Amino acid sequence: MTVQETTYSTFLHFSAGLRSTQDEEGAVRFWPIGKNQGVEVTSFPDGKFGEIVANADLRCIGNEERVWSSGYEDRYWNPALVPNLGANIADWPGHDWAALGNAHRERNEDNPSRLSSAAGFHLMGASRRLMHISEWYHQMLLYAHLEGFHDRMAFSNSDHTNFLVDCHSFLNEAGSARDHISAYAANAIAGLAGVGTLTKLAKRSSELPDGLKAIVAEAWQESTDKLTLKHIGRYRDEIVHERPIAALSKGLFETQSFDLGLDHPILGVKFDIQVWPDKKADVKFDALRQFHAMLRVLYEFGRAVISLAPIKPQAPTIIGGRGGVKVTPIPTRRIPFP
Known part of the structure; x- marks a missing residue:
């Protein structure tokens, strides 16, 4: 079953860093954005969600989680939203x-x-x-x-x-x-x-x-x-x-x-x-x-x-x-x- 990237949905109000995928049957699934998607642990999410967050004058913070899956280590960005009121x-x-x-x-x-x-x-x-x-x-x-x-x-x-x-x-x-x-x-x-x-x-x-x-x-x-x-x-x-x-x-x-x-x-x-x-x-x-x-x-x-x-x-x-x-x-x- 092939899985393709789809657009970010309004479900991402607070999820701050999940990506949605859709299979051949139309089922939508949500996954954390990991480094293998090109998002660094301390970086701001790219794409539509990043635009939504920026327009709402919010910013993302997060910590790194390391998870073993299928025999290899993946690093997930565990995010949260805060008001964009300062540099730190x-x-x-x-x-x-x-x-x-x-x-x-x-x-x-x-x-x-x-x-x-x-x-x-x-x-x-x-x-x-x-x-x-x-x-x-x-x-x-x-x-x-x-x-x-x-x-x-x-x-x-x-x-x-x-x-x-x-x-x-x-x-x-x-x-x-x-x-x-x-x-x-x-x-x-x-x-x-x-x-x-x-x-x-x-x-x-x-x-x-x-x-x-x-x-x-x-x-x-x-x-x-x-x-x-x-x-x-x-x-x-x-x-x-x-x-x-x-x-x-x-x-x-x-x-x-x-x-x-x-x-x-x-x-x-x-x-x-x-x-x-x-x-x-x-x-x-x-x-x-x-x-x-x-x-x-x-x-x-x-x-x-x-x-x-x-x-x-x-x-x-x-x-x-x-x-x-x-x-x-x-x-x-x-x-x-x-």
């Missing part, structure tokens, strides 16, 4: 917010320290859960292949349970990080009355991160000329006090759709995830991309607010600033990803 894993924004919390503590600012440290903790937790989701999705495809389910995807009972748990945990961690970042930004906005419009602030390039104006304009879908800090401030109570994870109380294995409450004017995007208990699960790729875009906006906006906040003369340098606030990384422990 340490650039995941959780590290920046955790470092910012350390800087606040050195300045004896307890409330900002608590908010930024908590944001860093939850962001790093969310990133770990995202790695787990990728791993379970990979296992789901392999299970479907081994059980002969070529026309649909299927979980083993244990993998399905773990997948659901990690999906819920990811939502919980990400929602908590969103709350703390929003509270941090709102707390800083309260002291910035009368500063002017974001457009005027964007002209002060030494005080704003690169590309903030374009990011905000795209995410909020309206001109930055109309967005004053006073206008943003009107939403801060709604942002800070809105709890997006209330749906979790409905139970872990119900059919449900989670809305993180991100459809108000200050964010302009919505993240939605649907989970079914009947041996199938669909995490919308577009929704994941939108969530990452929302997280980037919150992160960049927080950095902008940080750069505008008054800094005491004796204050240490902190991560995330531009211009008057020097960027000095504070050593943090790298997260062990799968």
Whole structure:
């Protein structure tokens, strides 16, 4: 039976590095991309999947697995997806917010320290859960292949349970990080009355991160000329006090759709995830991309607010600033990803 390469399908939401093959009878099978397919362990996947990942502003990381098959050793690339926020894993924004919390503590600012440290903790937790989701999705495809389910995807009972748990945990961690970042930004906005419009602030390039104006304009879908800090401030109570994870109380294995409450004017995007208990699960790729875009906006906006906040003369340098606030990384422990 001959096997030929076929195009990458939408099944590769989280599988990040599987190739699909199709036999003469039309059955589609999924296989890891190994070095014999020309993909190095540390390289970015080529072809259609690489294009999809790049367009979603994600990137692939992975570790090497050596497997003996038919008497010879093959090396598989065991991949996962992470937001494309930096050159290496340490650039995941959780590290920046955790470092910012350390800087606040050195300045004896307890409330900002608590908010930024908590944001860093939850962001790093969310990133770990995202790695787990990728791993379970990979296992789901392999299970479907081994059980002969070529026309649909299927979980083993244990993998399905773990997948659901990690999906819920990811939502919980990400929602908590969103709350703390929003509270941090709102707390800083309260002291910035009368500063002017974001457009005027964007002209002060030494005080704003690169590309903030374009990011905000795209995410909020309206001109930055109309967005004053006073206008943003009107939403801060709604942002800070809105709890997006209330749906979790409905139970872990119900059919449900989670809305993180991100459809108000200050964010302009919505993240939605649907989970079914009947041996199938669909995490919308577009929704994941939108969530990452929302997280980037919150992160960049927080950095902008940080750069505008008054800094005491004796204050240490902190991560995330531009211009008057020097960027000095504070050593943090790298997260062990799968």
